[in-house]
Amino acid sequence: MSKAVQQVNLSKDQDMGSLSVLHLLVLLLLSQNFSSAPYRHQQFATGDSASIRNICKTTNYNKQCVSSLKSNSSSLTADIRGLAVIMIGIGMSNATRTSTYLSSQMLSNTNDVVMKKVLKECADKYTYANDALQSSLQDLSNMSFDYAFVDVTAAKDYPNSCHNAYRRFPGLAYPPEMARREEYLVQICDIALGMIGKLLD
Numbered sequence: 537m538s539k540a541v542q543q544v545n546l547s548k549d550q551d552m553g554s555l556s557v558l559h560l561l562v563l564l565l566l567s568q569n570f571s572s573a574p575y576r577h578q579q580f581a582t583g584d585s586a587s588i589r590n591i592c593k594t595t596n597y598n599k600q601c602v603s604s605l606k607s608n609s610s611s612l613t614a615d616i617r618g619l620a621v622i623m624i625g626i627g628m629s630n631a632t633r634t635s636t637y638l639s640s641q642m643l644s645n646t647n648d649v650v651m652k653k654v655l656k657e658c659a660d661k662y663t664y665a666n667d668a669l670q671s672s673l674q675d676l677s678n679m680s681f682d683y684a685f686v687d688v689t690a691a692k693d694y695p696n697s698c699h700n701a702y703r704r705f706p707g708l709a710y711p712p713e714m715a716r717r718e719e720y721l722v723q724i725c726d727i728a729l730g731m732i733g734k735l736l737d
């Protein structure tokens with residue numbers, strides 16, 4: 537697991553053109569790590585708030601994890617896979633909202649060609665993030681946890697790819713509002729990855 541995660545982090549700054557290569561690489565690593573052993577389907581205790589607290593403690597963003605899961609009452613009866621599904625659902629609604637937000641920003645920046653281009657690119661990236669999360673839901677419902685891991689990893693990278701679009705134009709500041717949205721989606725994806733990692737263990 538850490539090997540795969542490391543690989544993903546190393547590749548973080550690559551442009552999305554290499555995403556498919558990244559996909560393959562991660563899949564390769566995952567299949568080396570996990571395919572030989574059958575998934576151990578543990579009997580996870582389903583969720584009261586104690587088990588939410590326990591799983592969240594194992595993620596990198598404990599507070600965010602607890603408050604996000606508490607916002608959805610289904611969390612109380614979900615197993616780990618169910619909690620991952622809920623977390624991914626939250627990520628999808630945020631990604632969609634950010635994509636909509638960026639599209640509306642385009643309408644109010646009609647005279648600025650560069651700005652419009654960057655906003656469009658970013659709106660697309662957040663749409664792709666949503667698509668990748670959508671795929672991960674299908675993976676999870678198929679019990680394809682390794683594919684789910686790859687898809688959520690891709691979703692987690694798209695906000696940075698939007699940030700890179702701003703970086704290409706030195707005169708263009710990255711708005712704090714976008715930094716906030718990026719951080720939020722990255723954290724949600726990271727939490728979901730922590731949970732999927734548990735399913736892969």
Ligand SMILES: *[C@@H]1O[C@H](CO)[C@@H](O)[C@H](O)[C@H]1NC(C)=O
Binds near residue numbers: 623626
């Ligand atoms: C809770 O999560 C489930 C699974 O993602 C989703 O179908 C449902 O709409 C969510 N409920 C709320 C209140 O957001």
Ligand SMILES: *[C@@H]1O[C@H](CO)[C@@H](O)[C@H](O)[C@H]1NC(C)=O
Binds near residue numbers: 626629716
């Ligand atoms: C993300 O979505 C959640 C729940 O849908 C919401 O509470 C939160 O404010 C959103 N965060 C951002 C940064 O949009």
Ligand SMILES: *[C@@H]1O[C@H](CO)[C@@H](O)[C@H](O)[C@H]1NC(C)=O
Binds near residue numbers: 674675678680
């Ligand atoms: C997962 O399920 C979808 C439909 O829900 C199907 O199209 C896809 O082939 C399945 N993938 C695997 C790996 O079984």
